[in-house]
Amino acid sequence: MKVKNLKWGPSGPRPLPHGYKSWLAYWVKNYGGVATVCTNRNCDNKATVGGHVMPPDGKRSNSWFIIPLCDDCNSATFKQEFDIERRHLVGISNQLS
Numbered sequence: 341m342k343v344k345n346l347k348w349g350p351s352g353p354r355p356l357p358h359g360y361k362s363w364l365a366y367w368v369k370n371y372g373g374v375a376t377v378c379t380n381r382n383c384d385n386k387a388t389v390g391g392h393v394m395p396p397d398g399k400r401s402n403s404w405f406i407i408p409l410c411d412d413c414n415s416a417t418f419k420q421e422f423d424i425e426r427r428h429l430v431g432i433s434n435q436l437s
């Protein structure tokens with residue numbers, strides 16, 4: 341499925357839930373697996389961060405997800421939609437903060 345990086349509005353990213361050192365750690369814990377390779381299907385870099393993504397129409401559904409990405413795919417200049425496997429998505433709730 342296609343996703344795109346979430347672009348922050350004035351309120352910024354969701355706060356990291358208590359007890360997690362990083363969004364990547366949050367993903368590992370909730371996915372129950374180990375993050376190794378960037379989940380962008382067209383990228384083989386090492387996963388270094390837990391990136392916030394949403395479906396291309398996600399602004400309406402407010403469905404946000406964490407997914408392991410490399411620095412390149414999580415950079416501010418990487419704006420295109422990219423292809424991932426749905427099973428890699430870990431949802432984040434709207435009630436975290």
Ligand SMILES: [Zn+2]
Binds near residue numbers: 379383385410411412
């Ligand atoms: Zn990547």
